[in-house]
Amino acid sequence: MPEPAPAPPSRPPVSISALLELEQPALVLLDSNYKIVAANRGACLLSGFQPDRILGLDFFSLFEPMEREKLNDSIKSGIPQTALELQLVTAQGKMIPVGVSCAAAEGQIWVAMWDLQPLWDLKNLADEARDRVDRISNMGDVGIIVYDHDFRIEFANQMAGEILGRPAQELLGGELTEFLGKVQSIQLRNHHSTFHLDQQRRVRMELPVERPDGTRKLVEIYLSMTSNESAPVRTYAYLRDLTERVEMENELRKTNQFLQNVIKSSVDGIIAADMKGNIIIFNEGAERLLGYRAEEVIGKIHITQLYPPGVAKKIMRRLRSENYGPKGKLPTTPTTIVAKSGEHIPVRISAAIVYEGDREIASVGIFRDLRERIKMQQQLEETYRQLLHSEKLASLGKLAAGVAHELNNPLGGILMYANMLLEQAGGGPAAQDLREIVEQTLRCKEIVRGLLDFARRRGEELARVQLNEVLEKCAGLMSKQASFLNIRWDKHFQPNLPQVAADSDQLSQVFTNLIVNAADAMEGKGTLGIRTWAEGEPPQVHVEISDTGSGIPEEHLQKIFDPFFTTKEVGKGTGLGLSIAYGIVRRMGGDIQVRSKLGQGTTFHLRFPLEAPARIAAEAQEGLAGIRDREGRAVQVVLAGEKGLMRLLSFYDSFEPKDAFEGLPPGLKRERRKWVIGLMGGWRNFLLLHGEEVIGHIGVTLGESDLEEVIIFIHQDYRGKGIGSMALRHVGDLMAREGCRRLWLTVESTNTSAIRCFQKAGFRFTSRELQPEMEMMMDLEA
Template sequence: HIAPGINLLADLLLGFSMMLIVLDDFKLRTQRLRVVNALTTTIARAQQHGPMMLTALEELKGLMKVKAAWFRVLEGDKMVIAQHIGISPEFLKAAGYLKLGQTQQKVLQEAKPVVIKAAAADDTVREYLKQEGFHHIVVTPVLGKKSPIGTLALGSTQRRFYTREDLDFLSTTANQLGIAVENLRLLEQVLRSQRQWMNTFDSIQDLILAHDSEYRIIKANQALLQRLGQAPFAVVGNLCEAVLPRKDSDWTGCPYCARGDADFIEGPDPCFGGHSMVSTSSYSEQGSKQKGIIHVVRDTTERQAVEEKYRLLFEQVQEGVFVATPDGKLLDCNDAFVKMLGHSTREELMALNVDIELYASAEQREAFRREIEHHNYVRNFEVTLRKKDGSLLTAAESSFATRNAAGAIERYQGFVVDMTEKKRSEDDMRRRNRELNALNAMAVIATQSFDLDEILNLTLRQVMSLFGAETGSIYLSDLDETTFRRRAGWGQRSEQRAHFSEVVFPDGFGDLVMRSRTEVLTLEFLPHLPPLVVDFVQADGLPAWIWVLLWSKDKPIGIMGVSSREAREYSSNDENLLVAIGRQLATTIEKVRLYEETCRAYEDLRRTQEQLLQSEKMSAVGQLIAGVAHELNNPLTAILGYAQLLEGEGLDERSADFVRKLFKQAQRTHRVVQNLLSFARQRKPQKQEVDIRKVLEETLTLRDYDFKVSNIAVERDFGPDVPAVTADPHQLEQVFLNIINNAVDALLESGGGGALKVRIASENGNVCTTFRDTGPGIKDPKRIFDPFYTTKSVGKGTGLGLSICYGIVKEHGGDITAHNDPAGGAVVEIRLPASGRVAPAEAAVAPRREAAIEGRILLAEDEEAVLEFERDVLVGAGAQVVTAMSSDEVKNRLSSETFDAIIINGKMPGDWGAPEVYHWLTEKYAGMEKRTLFTFSSVADQEIRKFLQENNVPLLVKPFEVVDLIKHARGLLQQKAQAASAD
């Protein structure tokens, strides 16, 4: 049951609600109508679409209650925000320029608004919409008459439902805006075109005047307005007579129309004075029969002034200007042309015939006619003109031909330039070029060559060519700075000059020259020169001469001079040129001399280095030979010793003969080893009297095996009474071995076999040693002793052997030469000064018998064969012998037994050499070191030899004779016996 009055209340509420809805709808419509009115007003007043669109965005933003609104313009395939309100700079920077996406394309194609939620937007703008806080955006297409213009977007942060009326309103508004934007764009384009035309019209510098048929001004450009000093409103619409000034002329209507109907008229300007050229044309407006006139006025006052200047130039120019006919009549010319040809007036010159009376060469005139007929002009054509006084003038003509309508030449006109000064300048230029070329040639040869004679001769030839001289000479000073020698000379020499191939100036070149460092000597210096210098500079006997001193710091290092038969005076330019050449030549001479000194120093250094390398090589060879000798001397000691012992055993004759041959061959082997050691040992030269025959024989023994294997016969011719020479036998052995090696190599290269002849004889106080082989000879005997010169193949020779030999022989005061024998082969000869005494013969040692030795001897050797031999010899001589083969065994024996003497190897294993053994004995068994004998295979070590000599230690070098071992052992035991008797 419904209470009474409820229905009435419901009806009232419903009616009130409907009234509110109607009122709200009315209010919304009123707002929309206000927005439409505002947009209509804005569109009607707008001149540009940008401000208009910004106003529309503000109205729509307020009406639709949204946060932001923006307008995107379609530009190709891009959508660009053109106007906006309510969006952040970050959004504008990130999303202001987007490619045309699917959503945008759909909106434009469907031509109706679309509501897009931020979450469902394209990937390209979704994040940016969320950052702005938008819940959704409403995108409405903005369409033009023919194509879409862009889109209108409204961004809202709240949820909202849009009615059909809302969307239709947005669509209608966007269409209005699209049409307005399109119209405004067209208007802007028209206005822009109009402004461009007006700018072009006003930018023309000529005066432009447009008037109608009643002479009322329709248009005037900015140039005319500025010339009049009037604003456009004061000119346009007024009559020409009221606006344009009058300048000393009467005219009516238009001043430029009054001058005639010609299209182009040039003359005095009726309005502004001066001169002008007027272009006149008529026109009629579209859709109207009324005609108008346009005048374009160009000011030619400046051009008229320029023409006047050119007229004055014609009159006043210093080059000759002329106008003449082909038949030789002179039509016009300037005063310079008159003056150039020596005439007093223009009329006087113009009365002459050009071809006959002015041009001196008919051939030149004919060539001129051909050239100008072919090319219509000539340029710098050289002609010879005849002056009034009959003298000739060389000139350069540049002219052209003027032709008539038929193509025939009517006249010549052009310029004539006096070439006299130019000729002189060209001659100077050619002279300068010759000088520069000569200096350049001298600089090039000075740079590229270090041959001083070549440089001096080329420089002298260039100087003689420059100065046109017949003779020339260059002298350079010696180290004494007073002697000058001729190093270069050209031309025929006088008899007196021939005597001056070398000249000495004891007083120099005089005090004045030396104090002032004079560089050029001419006739004016003769009174100040010493008499000898005066005779020297005038020795060629020619009238013209000049000399230049070549200075190096404060002293002259040379002098150069040239002479000529033709009398002439040398100008200051000539002297300056000669000074420049002299300075350059002096610098070059110093450079070459420095280069030569550097080369000599380098050569000395290289020779020293090579000698050092040779010395190091010989040292290495010596070490190698010493090692080999050590290994050979031990068995040789045993062989020789046992051979000597066998000789005393009373063998039968056949066995004794075998023993003697064995002993002889062992001794031969021993000599070979000793010669090798002697040859390879590095030591300071020690000169003594030596028998050169013995030295040579020992050297030949070193190559005896090679002689036999290579089938080389050695022929000896040793004189019986050959005197001794004072020399280092080891260095002589090195010289002989080098020569023999070269001879063997030459014989082997020619196929093997042959002969080597060796001769020693005494000749004129010298001992002459000659080596003669049957090989192919020497290719270049003059260079055979030069360092690094070799004829051997790569890797077989250094070219130092004979160079070192040459140095050794010269150090001994001798001489070495080489040449080829006419019969074939090479000949090397060595001459050494004889000492004046016959070489002493080796004294034979007479054997003697000694008594038996008694005592205990400790014998220590590291090689068993040598140890057994020495023990057998000492036991056979009567001694008691205890042996040891190591240092430890020696120490043990000495600590447990007593010995009268010690015989020990000087190089026991375990670094127990002679110095170590000697010091150890001195410390442990004082006095025993005095009764110790050391044996060595070789004593090449300098330190060991020095130690043995300083301590007077007895030693034996293997292989040694049996008697020598017994003799030293007896001496040691006798020292023991003498010490015991003294006690």
């Protein structure tokens, strides 16, 4: 029989022993009942079972019950499966994540397993890192966007979404240019086009962005690009919302500008310096006060250079002390500062230290110029002195007139009988005594005549007078006298000197008296100066008569115009010449002052207005035309206001005419024209000096207006005395005579003196309205 054919060659058997020695992956071989029939070292290490214990185990028992069904389906399908992620239960009961893959061949089931714990650890680390990045990127106020070369966004944090007005997730995958305006997108692309030149550079840009809700944001964007050969190019955009900051900066700029304007426009000087003394603020008021420009002092001049030596340190000591007010603040106090010209200027300073926390960083001072105030105070004191002098002259004039009249008759009798006895005595021994009696009696008569001239106020015959001509005439007459032969004349007359309204004869008397006094002071030797000029606002004509004599002691200067005061020897002067000259000049609306130093001579300075007081009053009245009361009716104002007074009196300062109507009684609602006479501060003084001229002007004005009512304001506690009382009564008489039948009188307090002045003119109380002690109505008694 033939030999059987040889069997076909079989597949080389798998070397199970070699597989069982492997540690990776873990391999087990299952039978048809899914029992483990073989396991390599890796399976034993992974499961924790010893080799003799793992064999025969149900493979499914190594996994969680809930995962066995998934594993069973995979193995029974007989189809090679991709890895499953399952939880392996070790012999020690520990759960280990494993990957499982199985395959069936020729009745054998091979299962491969590997430990997933290291991968899971890496994944957890990656997740933690990603969460940490998200938290960090969302912690600040900076939006972060990462996009590729097509501007497609790969990452966006929450702040980027808030700035662009969209949720961060909505930004992912979109193009950044979609969320910007057309113009802004072009700008962004233009900046990107420069990156190819230098990919390491950072680009800053500011873009206005309109959000979906219509609001607009100003966004600051910083761009930087990463370049790596192993990774695609990415651009990082860092976004910051500038809207609120810009708004705050604008508000701060406006506030700073306002404060700068306040400081700049302040009338007072404001100067600030740091704690090293460097000037940092110097406003326009300080420029006007000190004469420096701001650029000359800021950062260039030390603050101590603006004070006399030691004054700046003294002010700082006071600022740091609590003895002069709150620490760090110095209430208003007088001091002196030094101008660019070197002038020492009296000021009032209010100062403070500027603190930053508890640290001193600067000091600031507000300076108010006191020069004008001091000048005004001196003028007021001088005016007050002149008023006292005028009252003294008036009182002495009345006394002198009475005494002169009483003495004239007996002196006349003495002189007559002494002359008769002198004729009878012939050349006898009594003749010399009688001649002495006659001489002394004539001297007494001369004194009495001077008293009468002093007491008698002749009406001035005012005319346009050229003072140069009057002075030339006086100087020409006096220069021919023997006492002037050795005197040098120094005359400087301004050509075309404006004329003044004055009495030429009385001016000659004044100038002659001053020239004679100058010659007597020089004892016939020296220089006698006469100078004229015009200046001032309103314009005035000035005359100075000076000598180089012995001068007048300072203690005598205040008495020089007092009646009967003289520095001459007994018998050489009555002491009335300067008093008479003073009265003449003042009645013409002028002023006379003297300055002198012992051993250097004396100068008399005379000022004359170009117009008479009544004409000035008329001009002041024209300047106040057109004023209306609270009801809108035209109200004519006579001398109602200190601006008018300034032109009439040459003292006191500003006034707004509307102030005269603050006290108008509401009950006064008639439609006829009214006149207001404002008796305000300084009026009594004015009436003492210029009563006749002003009353005459008021009388003329009232006479032209067909008055029925007059309103009078007395804004200070008017004490109707002397000439002032007479003037008020004169006003009352004028009003009654010119047709006024009703008078409104407003006073600040019960003023019986002023009321009596009008009662004497025929006015009587008829009713009281509003505040009884403040406002009253008087009717003219039938």
